[in-house]
Amino acid sequence: MKKLIAGGLLLAAALPLAAQAQSAKPTVVLVHGAFADSSSWNGVITILERDGYTVVAAANPLRGVRADADAVRGLVDSIPGPVVLVGHSYGGSVISEAAEGAPNVKALVYVAAFAPEAGETALGLTGKFPGSTLPPTLAPPVKLASGGNDLYILQARFHDQFAADVPATEARLMAAGQRPIAEAALGEASTAPAWKHVPSWFVYGDKDRNIPPAALAFMADRAKSRDTVVVKGASHVVMVSHAATVAGLIEKAATAR
16 A cells, blocks of 8 residues: 655555654563562563563673663663663662653663662661561671771571572572672662652562561652552562562553553
8 A cells, every 4th residue: 555645655564663663662670679689580581572672681790870871771761662671679779860850761660679869768668667587687898998887688598688588509599699789778868759750669578577568668658659469478579489479560561651
């Protein structure tokens, strides 16, 4: 089929291309949190890619909220088309900052994650409600040449504290490969909560021992979450133990209008 316009010829084949551009699936950018790394998203990535999504698991530096957000924002800015930005744990603080002013971020998904208001810190939000058992499971701080400390979870305590619903063999590998976070990052105040104007979705486990479930519920409610999924019995790494549930919520955010 052809259509004449002002003496020129416009092929109808151009119309499907435009329609395809409008219906293209957003890219999903996954941001890990403290004591984890990008491999913690492997199960979620497998499902999303099977369902036709392009996925990038960002390497979160875990040095400080603003610096980490700048690193993630650079990645987001390099991606053409819409982006669903997903953060786990401390990564929630990072995506909240990185999405501020990013025109291509269409949705935020918080996976057992912080969604801080301006001026709030990860430490402050964790202590706002009782229930976190993280402090006594931390290893002795590792001093940094540049000043300050890096924090790890003791490998012997990692399974029970961080990943209680993950098989012990897998949790052991996670413990050995954990990424440390700069102690200062947990006390750095957030400045720009993008969840105030970017639609958000939340998922977390009711057996989270790092961030109290009450704190997670408080943040989801405050952000006016489009959908909040609470997974019974799930630990802090709900994306590892319940990858299908987390991937399903991400896809729901990706297809929402």
